[in-house]
Amino acid sequence: MRVLIAEDDIETARFLERGLEELGHTATLVSEGEDALHAAATCEFDAIVLDRMLPGLSGLDVLRRLRAAKVRAPVLLLTALGGITDRVEGLEAGADDYLVKPFAFAELTARLNALLRRPPLSDVVTRFEVGDVTLDLLRRDVTRGGKAVHLQPREFALLEQLMRHAGRVVTRTMLLELVWGYHFDPQTNIVESHLSRLRSKLRDAGGDDPIETVRGAGYRMRASG
Amino acid sequence: MVSLRTSAAYRIAFTYATAFALAMLLLGTAVYFAADAEFRRQRDKAIVEEAVELAREANDPRELRQEIDERARLSSPEGFGIALFDRSGRRVAGTLAAERPPAGLGDIVFHDPKEGPDIARADAIDLPDGSRLVVALDSETIENIDATILALFGVAFVALLLVGGVSALLLGRYLRLRLGTISSTARAIVEGDFAHRVPVSPRGDEFDQVGSALNAMLDRIDQLMENLRQVSSDIAHDLRTPLVRLRNQLELVGSVDDAAEKAIQQGDALLALFAAILRISEVEGGKLAASFEALDLSALAEDVCETFQPAIADSKRALDWAIAPGIRVLGNRELLAQAIGNLLDNARLHTPPGTQIAVTLVARAAAAELTVSDQGPGVPAQDYERMLHRFTRGEASRSTPGAGLGLSLVAAVAKAHGGQVVLADNAPGLRVTLILPVAGG
Structure with a gap:
């Protein structure tokens, strides 16, 4: 897939480019706001990684103009500003996700993957089936191999996010944001503890652990399990 | 009055x-x-x-x-x-x-x-x-x-006393009104509304001159504070960029070397510290009031307790909570969640395994009181005040992780919401109470 990287720090940009190309993607680098706007308007990209503090036209201005010009490619906004109002501003300007620097490369790719494979808004999915696990959002029930699995609300939400992204890595911070709406990282391992309870309940229903831990990255629901 | x-x-x-x-x-x-x-x-x-x-x-x-x-x-x-x-x-x-x-x-x-x-x-x-x-x-x-002149003067004098008295009242009222706008501006600024200015009329009288001078002073202070914020933000940004590069480089070698993994963790701890400092500055900046909404603190506290309970249980401590329903406050959902989370982090980090941790939420008069108490070793009373400041920690906790910013963030969040944090002896243990004004009360 083609990714536009608009980042004024050359080293960070190169690092992102190298990492994305190692994963088999094509990256285009620009370092100024006007160039980003021009590139996004002339070529079609599958995703745009946009730094918030670009020389010339700021990342937010680029984003607003892109959205005004009906460029719908998902935008991941990168920023050194992690303030509450900064994030709200970014999302209001039309960003699809927001990543505060510094970040692990795995975090960036996990979020890009989530953005790229996001189904269109009209396509509402209410039932997920991965391997022998099913999750029904309307009936709020989970089965494994046909057997009901009783989950606490947060365990249910965790499983939902893992199944939505089945086969792909979901990071701890993504889970904190998606399940709890927390944009901070508590010193207490809340994700791990809920996840371990979810795992043991799924194991108790029979079979192997369908959730794998990807070292240094996050968790992944085995697509065929 | x-x-x-x-x-x-x-x-x-x-x-x-x-x-x-x-x-x-x-x-x-x-x-x-x-x-x-x-x-x-x-x-x-x-x-x-x-x-x-x-x-x-x-x-x-x-x-x-x-x-x-x-x-x-x-x-x-x-x-x-x-x-x-x-x-x-x-x-x-x-x-x-x-x-x-x-x-x-x-x-x-x-x-x-x-x-x-x-x-x-x-x-x-x-x-x-x-x-x-x-x-x-x-x-x-x-x-x-002669009698007519005397009578005329008598009437004129009484009229003068009346007119003089009434105009003195009116003039006094006018002076107090004009001075009142200045003192209400000062009060608004003390309460955190830094954008407030003394209204100045186009007449340019003495009060307007005082008002303009005060406004110019406030603008100057505002500018200095903005510069300071800009500098902090620039420092944070400029320090983060080399740290990002460092982290990137370590990630490139990390797959083959376990020491690099450790270095990344150390770097992340450093970056988390930065994030905490910037977050406290943001909260203390007093500009978050615009993001406040009426929210159900009871539901929020319940949610945080349910979220933390398994992890606290996994670390061999017990968490119980008794939360009165339907207590509403005006605030920022994420900050309040983070503040309660910090209190629970602290209770877990600074107590030995086997400790009982309790959360209660009650409404007392116009205040919501959220208390996190533990039966751990507690803190000497003379350390309470110090603990609410940045980077200060109880002497006994020097060996445990954390940079001592948890409680200062809680204090900053409380203050931003018009509330406060009170530390007390739980006999045994520590009792931390977050007091917030109830919405619409």
């Missing part, structure tokens, strides 16, 4: 009104005496002139008598009283009912047909034939004029 007695504005206004009334009293007295003297002089002059004019006829005594009788007949009661006395003191012409007075200008007693004996001013001239011509004017006229 400032009373009439203690208000400088009213005191000044009343002092001026009193001074004005005294000046008016002095002026009135002076005018009264000056007018009285002038009226008397004019009257004497008129009497003398009348007498002299009549005396010119004295060459012909018969004509003089006719003239006198003619004038007496035409004269009104307020007009001249005229009489001609012969040598023996007998009145031979005129109507003035009085004894023959001595020659010259003086006061005489005459008989007023309506009021009896009365005082009049009279001039007596001796004529060549030995008779004495007397021209008199009733003094009552001047007394009436």
